[in-house]
Amino acid sequence: MLMQILKDVAVVSGISTLLAVVLIIAQKYLSDYGICKINLNKKRDVSVEGGSSLLNSLAEEQIFLPSACGGRGSCGTCKCKVNSGGGPLLPTEKPFLSKTELADNVRLACQVKVKSDMEINVPESIFNIRRFQAKVHEIIDYTYDIKGITLKLVSPDTIDFQAGQFVQIESQAYAKIKQKVVRAYSISSKPQDNDRIQLIIRLVPEGICTTWIHKYLEEGSDVTFTGPYGDFYIRDTEADIIFVAGGSGKAPMKSMLEDLQVKGTTRKMTYFFGARTAKDLYLTDEMRSFEQVFSDFKYEPVLSKPAPEDKWKGKTGFVMPYFQDAIRDPKNTEAYLCGSPGMINAVKKSLIAMGVPDDKIYYDSFG
Ligand SMILES: Cc1cc2nc3c(=O)[nH]c(=O)nc-3n(C[C@H](O)[C@H](O)[C@H](O)COP(=O)(O)OP(=O)(O)OC[C@H]3O[C@@H](n4cnc5c(N)ncnc54)[C@H](O)[C@@H]3O)c2cc1C
Ligand code: FES
Structure with a gap:
């Protein structure tokens, strides 16, 4: 009886090992795509070893598409047009592509594997990265x-x-x-x-x-x-500006304000910064000092849950109810938002309801 069990175990192990070897050999030969040629914008060819994602293959050639999620398929920033050689669209790509983009052969470069020669279109601006x-x-x-x-x-x-x-x-x-x-x-x-x-x-x-x-x-x-x-930058117009940021979303706003100071803007600007408690506030003096620099600028920190020890006398709750006083002409207002996807969606909805045009709301979502 024991001998029979040992024999059966040996047979099963043998078959498993054989299958594993066959799989490894098959993978080696079936996924050996050789050198593939990628034509960019009908102007330039690069030759890459097949088998990697289009995103990584281009990066190896020092051509960098944005990839905010690091190629995990969760940000949708690595879009490019794949005219040929991209293989079928994957379910992971669909949620990020509009009907027009789908019809236009737009794909997520981190999801497309290079298996053959390809023809793609990328924005010219990425060659400066x-x-x-x-x-x-x-x-x-x-x-x-x-x-x-x-x-x-x-x-x-x-x-x-x-x-x-x-x-x-x-x-x-x-x-x-x-x-x-x-x-x-x-x-x-x-x-x-x-x-x-x-x-x-x-x-x-x-x-x-x-x-x-x-x-x-x-x-x-x-x-x-x-x-x-990225294309999150201040548009060169005379429209009023609403900045809304939370947490580390203050980063691009700081850069924008310092740049606007150098450029000497006279635009009307209000900056709402959302934080939980006073210990989440930072660079407050620096942001307030812009009120002396610009002719029409206000910095408004808003605490959602001030702690008793904060002894906070400023604005509380959500930032949205305070927009009414800051926006004098919604149609002539640009909004720049930065922070969590939840905050951005809520703020965007509120601004649109107030009459700020959808196409004047610019944002970087840190999701
Ligand atoms: C355009 C843009 C600009 C940004 N700018 C800034 C900025 O200026 N400052 C800033 O602080 N951030 C910024 N971010 C966010 C930043 O890119 C990162 O997403 C963030 O810092 C988290 O990175 P991480 O590697 O530390 O966390 P990750 O390792 O990515 O983890 C994030 C969360 O997911 C969880 N997690 C990780 N792996 C798994 C797993 N396998 N299963 C389940 N859960 C998991 C972690 O526990 C964690 O809670 C920006 C994002 C974008 C898109
Ligand atoms: S890099 Fe984020 S979806 Fe492709």
């Missing part, structure tokens, strides 16, 4: 969970960006985290200081990149990032 080597120059504790990190550029040693744009930091392995990840962070310093960038980063509990930044980076540490990315 570079990979930068930098060193941590300064770390400031703004709150218990928010740090300001200044990176001094090493190579290239300057960066051209528009106030409001973001970069993508590449984290390194640390402790038990073996994987390197890519995450998006808005630049909080002004474009005129082009030999460095400042970032404002909130520690996310268990977050891979923010734990590395908060706990492992120190002055002098090496940091690699790509950028600049």
Whole structure:
């Protein structure tokens, strides 16, 4: 009886091993796509090893599409037009693509695998995106969970960006985290200081990149990032402006205000900053000081749940009820929003209900 059981176990193990070997061989040969040619904008060809995502294959060639979620298929920023060779659309792509985009062969580059020659179209602006080597120059504790990190550029040693744009930091392995990840962070310093960038980063509990930044980076540490990315920048008009930010969403607003100061704007501007308690407020004096700089600017911090010890006498609750007093002509108002997706959706809805045109509401969602 025991012999029979041992024999059966040996047969099953043998079959399993054989199947595993067949699978490995099949995978090696079936997924050996060889060298594939990617034609970009009918102007330029790059040759890549098949088998990786289109996003990573282009990055290997120093062509960087935005990828705010690091290629996890959750941000929808890596869109490009795939005219041929992209294979069938995946269910993971559909939620991010409008009907027009679907008809136009727009795909998510992180989901498309390079298996054959391809013809794609990418925005010309991405050819200006570079990979930068930098060193941590300064770390400031703004709150218990928010740090300001200044990176001094090493190579290239300057960066051209528009106030409001973001970069993508590449984290390194640390402790038990073996994987390197890519995450998006808005630049909080002004474009005129082009030999460095400042970032404002909130520690996310268990977050891979923010734990590395908060706990492992120190002055002098090496940091690699790509950028600049994004179309969240101040439109060159005379319209009134409403800024709304929460948490580390203050980063692009700081860059925008410092840039507007250099440019000497006279536009009417109100900046609502939403926080939970007084210990979540930071850079308050710096933001208030803009009231002396600009001819018509107001900084309005709003606490949703002030603690008794805060002795808070300012605005409380949601930011939305306070918009009424700040918006004099909704049709001639631009809104710039930055923070969590929940906050952005709620604020957007409220602004549209007040008559602010949908196409004048610009935002970067940190989701
Ligand atoms: C355009 C843009 C600009 C941004 N700018 C800023 C900025 O200026 N400042 C800033 O602080 N942030 C910014 N962000 C957010 C930032 O990119 C990161 O998403 C954020 O810092 C979290 O990264 P992380 O690697 O630390 O966390 P992640 O590791 O991505 O984790 C995020 C959360 O998911 C959970 N999680 C992780 N892995 C798993 C898993 N396998 N299963 C279940 N849960 C999991 C974690 O516990 C954590 O709660 C921006 C985002 C975008 C899109
Ligand atoms: S990189 Fe985020 S969806 Fe592709």
